[in-house]
Amino acid sequence: MHETVIASSLLKIITEETAKQHKNLYVDEIHLKIGLLNCIEAQTVQGCFEILAENTRAEHAKMIIERLPLQGFCNDCQKNISITKRHFVCPLCQSGNVDWQGGNEMQITSIKVHEKKEEEKE
């Protein structure tokens, strides 16, 4: 997936969702969670989003991106494990004999908004 595409679809989701709630809602913060194996560059998405969001209700919104830990099952110690760095071995026994699950997720976890009053100036 390309970062520009991701940024523009995020912007679309966010602006449509907030528009549904109230016409004067402006977006302050967007919290995203991205799977550890998802190879999109957080900084690039943030940069693209900033440019695309100009003159929208999400202008000046801060994007906070967190990496989700990767879940797996170690076949050597027979345990469910999770890692937060791209070092693909079991953290308990250092085995590489692990079945990893998922890792490509991308979720919007929360959006912080504020309401702008009609009479308020920019």
Ligand SMILES: [Zn+2]
């Ligand atoms: Zn293990």
